Amino acid sequence: MTEDLLATVVVPVKDDERIYRLVDSLRHQSLPRDRYEVIVVENGSQRFGDLAAARDVIRYVHLPDANSAAARNAGLAVARGRYLLLTDADCVVDPPWVERMTAALEEGPASVIGGVIRPYAPTTWTQRHAITIVNGQDRLNYLPALHLPYVAGANAGFVTARLREVGGFDQDLRSGNDVDICYKLGLTGSSAAIVADAVVWHEDRPTVRAHFRRFRFYAVYQVLLFAKYKQHSGKRGVFDPYPFRRAAQAILDSPRAAVRLVRGDVGPASRMILQLIEAVGVLTGEVEGAIRFRQLYL
Numbered sequence: 001m002t003e004d005l006l007a008t009v010v011v012p013v014k015d016d017e018r019i020y021r022l023v024d025s026l027r028h029q030s031l032p033r034d035r036y037e038v039i040v041v042e043n044g045s046q047r048f049g050d051l052a053a054a055r056d057v058i059r060y061v062h063l064p065d066a067n068s069a070a071a072r073n074a075g076l077a078v079a080r081g082r083y084l085l086l087t088d089a090d091c092v093v094d095p096p097w098v099e100r101m102t103a104a105l106e107e108g109p110a111s112v113i114g115g116v117i118r119p120y121a122p123t124t125w126t127q128r129h130a131i132t133i134v135n136g137q138d139r140l141n142y143l144p145a146l147h148l149p150y151v152a153g154a155n156a157g158f159v160t161a162r163l164r165e166v167g168g169f170d171q172d173l174r175s176g177n178d179v180d181i182c183y184k185l186g187l188t189g190s191s192a193a194i195v196a197d198a199v200v201w202h203e204d205r206p207t208v209r210a211h212f213r214r215f216r217f218y219a220v221y222q223v224l225l226f227a228k229y230k231q232h233s234g235k236r237g238v239f240d241p242y243p244f245r246r247a248a249q250a251i252l253d254s255p256r257a258a259v260r261l262v263r264g265d266v267g268p269a270s271r272m273i274l275q276l277i278e279a280v281g282v283l284t285g286e287v288e289g290a291i292r293f294r295q296l297y298l
Contacts, residue, residue: 007036008081012071013089031099041071069169069177100198114151115198129270145226148186153178155200175221219285237296247279
């Protein structure tokens with residue numbers, strides 16, 4: 001595939017009307033429109049075919065089955081940009097986002113980059129007080145599976161040719177294929193960095209139930225990632241301190257939260273409750289993943 005543009009933005013979407021809000025923000029970038037393209041890959045639904053008629057930066061691809069990794073691969077297969085950027089349908093990007101992400105990749109040396117993620121217009125109790133994706137991605141992220149860093153697919157950028165060299169995204173990973181691609185690139189020598197001024201705004205889960213399910217789902221596939229990279233990590237099993245640390249911190253904060261609650265400030269108590277729910281979600285997912293994938297992981 002000829003790389004005659006500076007950047008390609010790939011966005012998987014399934015049954016999410018917020019794609020139009022994201023597309024609008026991607027149409028209004030500081031980078032000239034003749035230097036980038038946006039590939040929307042609808043997978044598992046048939047609602048946004050009208051985007052195929054766009055006569056601007058938008059291109060549309062459809063896949064019958066729901067699979068975010070397959071959607072990203074479909075975008076990668078037809079991408080014309082030297083750099084490939086990822087974001088999600090439930091996000092909105094700042095006007096200089098494409099320009100700043102591509103500038104960071106142009107400058108190097110990192111060929112894997114992530115931008116900052118901020119909460120988008122929180123309206124519900126859960127959105128106002130729970131953490132956002134990877135707690136905002138102000139720094140590189142790590143999981144117990146491997147020593148290498150990763151960036152979240154809500155705000156990520158790569159060198160397109162390098163993605164193709166390592167075979168693209170793993171379609172067996174319903175979650176965590178963004179982590180996996182960073183591992184594959186890292187194992188072949190690519191370095192990673194955070195671009196502090198490239199901001200994406202993410203609309204977090206609106207309910208307690210959705211918040212819990214998000215962390216449970218992520219944790220299940222963290223176990224599969226561990227299984228995939230055992231030969232590189234040399235680990236026979238994993239103890240993940242994250243949910244225990246988050247729960248312990250919430251418990252330690254409870255006296256202060258109680259005092260603030262008596263004074264009419266519900267914020268600390270709300271954050272404490274949601275932090276405990278997050279911890280339980282992660283622990284539940286890790287136990288489920290350990291059983292499903294037959295791994296020593298907790």
